[in-house]
Amino acid sequence: MAIKIIIADDNPFIREGLKIILTSYEEFDVLALVNDGEEAVKYCRTHDVDIALLDVRMPRMNGVEATKQIVASTKTKPVILTTFDDDDYILGAIKNGAKGYLLKNNDPERIRDALKSVYHGTSIIQDEMLDKIKSTLSNDQHVSEAKIDTSLFTQRELEIMAFIAKGYSNKEISEQMYISGGTVANYITSILDKTGLKHRTQIAVYYLTGKVY
Incomplete structure (x- = not known):
């Protein structure tokens, strides 16, 4: 069964290009192409969509807010795809439940593989973005020095969190840990x-920064 997707982007060339790919x-x-987050939310609420x-x-409603509403009211998994690696957007999307x-x-091919992983239950965030989040938060004077309370977790759990932060899949973790x-x-x-x-991506950010988003 094919993975049902909608694409939300205010640039028609991007929308059509992604559809072709x-x-x-x-x-x-690809079920539909929409212009903004508001249209994406409406579509997901009235159709059976696997991934948005x-x-x-985007105008009217950006992807971060659309993610929040889609997660709250549908079973659709939101994935942010953008040219902007702005920290506020990354953290906002993660906090609102983005799966990628x-x-x-x-x-x-990488986009294809990422969407397949999200569909099968694995949250995806690129290594460059995790590094950027870690760097920015560690340099932010308003961020406290709090780190993970290791006493909350078993040694196995800490090892798995470290692997998740490195981008390992469950299969790769199982192979590494036997x-x-x-x-x-x-x-x-x-x-x-x-x-x-709520999901693996948040575990990765939490492990790297000591912060819950």
């Missing part, structure tokens, strides 16, 4: 329960 892969079915691919800067954050200059994928998933569930976080 994604429809070239049999894994995807959202630009950040990718730059538009990625190769089509445990089953199910065991990895159980550890991740435990980490989410202890921190109140």
Whole structure:
């Protein structure tokens, strides 16, 4: 069954270009192209959409706010795709429940693989963005020096959090730690329960910065 996607971008050339790229892969079915976040939210509320691919800067409603509303009212998984690697947008999207954050200059194959990963339950954020978040927050005088309270976690959980922060998939973590994928998933569930976080991307940011977003 094809992964059902909508594309929200106020630039018609970008919308059409992404549609051409994604429809070239049999894994995807592009249901609609919309102009802004408000249209994306309305569409997701009235249709069965697997992934909403959202630009950040759009009129009427940006991708960060659209992410918040889509997560709150639908089962659609929002993925931010943008040319802007602005820290505020990254953190806002993550806080609002984005399942992925990718730059538009990625190769089509990388976008395809990322969307497939999101569909199958893995949150995606590029290494460059995690590094940028860590660097910016560590240099921000308004950010406290609080770090992860390691006493909350078992040694296994801390190891898994470190792997997640490096961008490892569950399969790769299981291979590195010589445990089953199910065991990895159980550890991740435990980490989410202890921190109140919602998904892997937030675990990565939390591990790198000591902050909950």
